[in-house]
Amino acid sequence: MWTNSEDKALRVRAEAVIPGGMYGHQSARLLPEDYPQFFEKASGAHLWDADGNRYLDFMCGYGPNLFGYGHDGIDAAYTGQLARGDTMTGPSGLMVDLAEQMTAMVSHADWAMFCKNGTDATTMAMMTARSHTRRSTIILAKGAYHGAAPWCTPVRRGVAKGDRAGQVFCTYNDVESLEAAVREAGDDLAAIFAAPFRHDTFVDQEDPDPAYAKRAREICDETGALLIVDDVRAGFRLARDCSWSRIGVAPDLSCWGKAIANGHPISALLGGDKARAAAASIYVTGSFWFSAAPMAAALATLKLIRETDYLEQTVALGQRLRDGLDSVASRHGFGLRQTGPVQMPLILFEDDPGLGKGYAWSAALVKRGVYFHPWHNMFLCAAMTEADIDFTLEAADDAFMAIRAEGVWPPSAQLVAAGLVPGG
């Protein structure tokens, strides 16, 4: 039987020693009530919460889990290197191996720099572009997430005006809005940032329009600005190369993190020769950026990326999930908006402005052993099987039946309180 008394007890203790009880993207504050906040263990495609409830996990740690939690080969690479040397007074030669392999796999890239957070990589991209051009203005798509530093965090509290100076916004995939942003930047354009696809929270995901991507490339070529693809979330989930290689557009810089070491802490900025001198000119560093163990894990992960069919497999599983959910939902009279790449799906409901249906359904799924997210893109991993997807479809069927029986789905109280959806 599903219980959450341990989770509740931990939340009470957390409330005392962690501001707001939890912070950041892993706070359960904006998730349906009873979603677990704390987890005890993880293995393959599953995780167990603090009360021992087991979930088939479609968040994959919000992206890092690509080959399964606790992957034997990758973790053995990590622990093997840890026993030799990890955080030392300088990097190990593995850093060179890793830079060579990343640049061999990512077609636009001639060099690599490693860091810890995805935000480190996007910040370094911005600095590199500003150093390269000796200009300041960057173009960002409205609503796109590029990290949580003062210049990019989605919440404005604690952010000073200067942190946001030199930012111009366009609409993803809207060439006209991009042109307008370029005009606004005038002769100060340093960079255009782009997500590999529109993966904003709360809204339908959008594939990149090749015309938009190509125009961004042209503008950068015309103005000398740098084109930056922020592949932190999607990197190696859509391609064994930069995600925009699929539409034939090569950025000057790309940002990586999350899955490149299957959950071990490392991120990266990759770039082409054009931006090499600028990348060398900025001063960026961190206490753990040169640690060898995550690099060993990344090398093991890259090998699996090159040598296995993980990508085709997650696409096939994602398609099976999408098709199955559509069919199950319509049987219960619900319409789903399933968007994004099938292996990184976002699932919203038709006619659900307050996300009431989505919250009720997700909550019902959690109690049936499936961890879905009601407003953030999800992730499939290579440890999932067809049986896992079929288990999910059965749970979904059951959950649709349960919420149909409820009959009304008031807007999410959490989201209403946060001002993110209209109230009832």
Add this chain to the structure above:
Amino acid sequence: MWTNSEDKALRVRAEAVIPGGMYGHQSARLLPEDYPQFFEKASGAHLWDADGNRYLDFMCGYGPNLFGYGHDGIDAAYTGQLARGDTMTGPSGLMVDLAEQMTAMVSHADWAMFCKNGTDATTMAMMTARSHTRRSTIILAKGAYHGAAPWCTPVRRGVAKGDRAGQVFCTYNDVESLEAAVREAGDDLAAIFAAPFRHDTFVDQEDPDPAYAKRAREICDETGALLIVDDVRAGFRLARDCSWSRIGVAPDLSCWGKAIANGHPISALLGGDKARAAAASIYVTGSFWFSAAPMAAALATLKLIRETDYLEQTVALGQRLRDGLDSVASRHGFGLRQTGPVQMPLILFEDDPGLGKGYAWSAALVKRGVYFHPWHNMFLCAAMTEADIDFTLEAADDAFMAIRAEGVWPPSAQLVAAGLVPGG
């Protein structure tokens, strides 16, 4: 025999795939020629470079190594948790344990937030202070290092004007300059940042003047601004509490990193109740901030901090080193400027504006199996022994003799080229 052909070969490969061959604080670019760039392994107080040369390491990974590289108990805590679950879809209960233990040990702190880089912690401190006060201006001591984000990195390339808006500078330990900075901030003062002691590179270190620290505290109390101690580098190396507990001054916020998990990647912002709501109001996060394995390692490290005499031991070894070096140096007619806490020493030479003596001596030490840094504070660790210190003093003796035989010590070519010291 000391050779460096492997290191040289790695450097050639690195030059092709890493901008400038290496970046950040672990680049050997500004160290004496022949200093190793790449390391193969580490154990206890020693590390081995890519050519297999062994060094007694007085940099300790630039701080993270407090109890010895590859500490069995700490690494077992890490790998044990890694096998259970590390980077999951939410934190484990260890995060609550860790926040409870940190706040129990650090007297000014009521809450904790965990992150990866020291820079994350200092940036979060700035944002918390700005949110708390709804003001922008921060006071920093000239030359102090607080991280490598656009707002604080010591090199200006790639930094936009807005990134540095709202910064006023004072001189560390100079109350009058602090008062002047406060006047300049007017009614917009959000925070005063302070290093626990002056640990700037290239200059003599300074203990904090209690009058300066107390005045900073008073100013914050008078103006409502927050006092921030950046204990990333020195945390738990001077005290089993915030470093300023030694002079009786409690900050509102303190920043931690480096050694709190003995080299495993985790940093933290700690604060008092006054700043709790503000800390909860900012949005900060990272892909690996909630990972459980570094938290398990931090818990094991904190236990050693509480239960062993590591601190008294590193102080005793540091004193033995300082006294011994003074005596050996004077025997060879050299005057040393040994400053900073004995367990975090900076060693410069008298009459050495171009650091020529320091570079020659450090280079001679490296070839004798001792890794010293010629212009950055160093670190002792609890894995060092009296025999290690005595070995160092013998190597130092020998190195002094060798450089005395050279007779002239031209300024460091690397530092002259970088414009950091005057040319010959």
